[in-house]
Amino acid sequence: xxxxxxxxxxxxxxxxxxxxxxxxxxxxxxxxxxxxxxxxxxxxxxxxxxxxxxxxxxxxxxxxxxxxxxxxxxxxxxxxxxxxxxxxxxxxxxxxxxxxxxxxxxxxxxxxxxxxxxxxxxxxxxxxxxxxxxxxxxxxxxxxxxxxxxxxxxxxxxxxxxxxxxxxxxxxxxxxxxxxxxxxxxxxxxxxxxxxxxxxxxxxxxxxxxxxxxxxxxxxxxxxxxxxxxxxxxxxxxxxxxxxxxxxxxxxxxxxxxxxxxxxxxxxxxxxxxxxxxxxxxxxxxxxxxx
Numbered sequence: 001x002x003x004x005x006x007x008x009x010x011x012x013x014x015x016x017x018x019x020x021x022x023x024x025x026x027x028x029x030x031x032x033x034x035x036x037x038x039x040x041x042x043x044x045x046x047x048x049x050x051x052x053x054x055x056x057x058x059x060x061x062x063x064x065x066x067x068x069x070x071x072x073x074x075x076x077x078x079x080x081x082x083x084x085x086x087x088x089x090x091x092x093x094x095x096x097x098x099x100x101x102x103x104x105x106x107x108x109x110x111x112x113x114x115x116x117x118x119x120x121x122x123x124x125x126x127x128x129x130x131x132x133x134x135x136x137x138x139x140x141x142x143x144x145x146x147x148x149x150x151x152x153x154x155x156x157x158x159x160x161x162x163x164x165x166x167x168x169x170x171x172x173x174x175x176x177x178x179x180x181x182x183x184x185x186x187x188x189x190x191x192x193x194x195x196x197x198x199x200x201x202x203x204x205x206x207x208x209x210x211x212x213x214x215x216x217x218x219x220x221x222x223x224x225x226x227x228x229x230x231x232x233x234x235x236x237x238x239x240x241x242x243x244x245x246x247x248x249x250x251x252x253x254x255x256x257x258x259x260x261x262x263x264x265x266x267x268x269x270x271x272x273x274x275x276x277x278x279x280x281x282x283x284x285x286x287x288x289x290x291x
Contacts, residue, residue, distance in 0.1 A: 004051050005032055005061065007041030009106040009115070009154060013054055013172055015047050016061035029067035031109065035059045038110025040067055040075055054172045071109075078107050085137055089116055092132050100124045103146065104154045113140045117154060120145055149174050152198035159196060166203050167196075177201040181209045184216060184240070215240045220265035227263045230255060235265070 003024055005016045016032050018024060028043045045051055082105045089102055100120040107114050114137060118124075126143050133141045146154075153167040167174060182194050182205055196202040216238070220226050224235045226247060233249035243259045 002047040002060065003063065004044045004047055004055065005030065005041040005063070006044055007032060007034065007039040008036070009104060009117075010150070011153070011168070011172075013044070014041075014059075014061050015052065015055055016041070016063045018063040019065075022063070024063065024066070029072070031064040031067055031071055032061050033064055034061040036115075037108045037112045038064070040071065040109045075109065078109070082107050085114055085116075085133075088136050089129075089133060092129055092136075096129055096132075098124055098126065098129060100126070103151050111139060113142055115142045115144055117144050117146050117150070119148070119151060148198045149200060152196065156197035159202070160193075161204075165197055167198075171203060174203060175206060177203060177205050181205045184209065184212050186240075212240050215243065218243065218259055219245060220262060221267065224265045224267055226265040228257055229261045229263065230257065 001023075002015045002017050004013055006013055012034075014032075014034055016030075016034075024030060024043045026043055026045060030041055030043060032039050032041045085107065086102065086105045089105065093100060093102060099122065100118045103117045103119055105114065105116055114133070116133075124145075130141045130143060149167060152165060156165045156168060159165045177200070179189070179201070182189060182201065185205065185208065187194060187205070194202055194205065219238050219240065220235050222235050222238060226233060226235055226245070228247060230247075231249050233247040233255075235245050236248050236254065237246040238244070239246075239256075244256050245259070245262070246254055247257055248254045
């Protein structure tokens with residue numbers, strides 16, 4: 001039976017095969033051999049069909065042994081070496097005047113490879129840089145270009161909610177988030193308040209979006225003409241989760257009514273848009289300006 005193991009600075013999920021007859025409890029630290037090299041990882045769960053869908057590494061790894069005291073002590077020796085490698089790389093980047101921003105450095109547990117994570121707006125020719133690093137550090141060098149979300153995954157700690165950022169805790173994939181999700185949930189549209197540590201829309205805007213979208217289907221969209229038990233009017237706003245509408249009647253009154261009080265409705269004609277309502281952005285795939 002294989003296990004799902006989390007390892008590496010980017011919290012990679014991979015399937016690893018244990019030694020014959022060996023079983024490993026959840027949370028146990030283990031030494032594994034992945035396609036990158038020798039690494040220290042953590043057992044998450046047995047490999048099931050459902051768990052396999054979340055895996056980032058399809059190449060099967062191997063669980064070498066349970067991590068013991070010397071292994072954990074060896075792990076503690078790596079951060080000072082990574083700090084040194086970071087400084088060396090920064091100096092060489094400046095010397096060669098490369099247009100790249102070094103983000104983080106990872107030395108694998110077996111020290112057979114050093115991975116440099118960097119940001120760059122354009123393609124960077126770092127072949128000479130790799131040769132310089134290999135000569136200075138005497139090991140295999142890998143340069144890994146990442147995006148701003150991956151930068152947050154590496155460096156960010158806590159979000160505005162006061163909890164650890166999702167990308168560095170439980171998220172294994174980061175699907176796109178759109179402005180439509182923020183609009184439907186009636187959250188503020190202030191970019192400074194709905195953007196995460198990466199500068200993109202917060203991943204948590206997606207968590208409840210499906211529930212809001214299903215609930216919104218039960219309500220006439222904003223701008224619709226509705227026939228209600230209290231008369232005829234126009235929908236001015238929605239409270240999606242509560243299933244209520246703010247309706248302005250022909251005599252100017254505005255009343256909050258429930259969905260069951262609506263007898264029929266006419267969808268609004270396409271014209272100037274009004275804020276709110278599930279139809280405000282008909283393109284559900286549009287990521288919005290902050291994606």
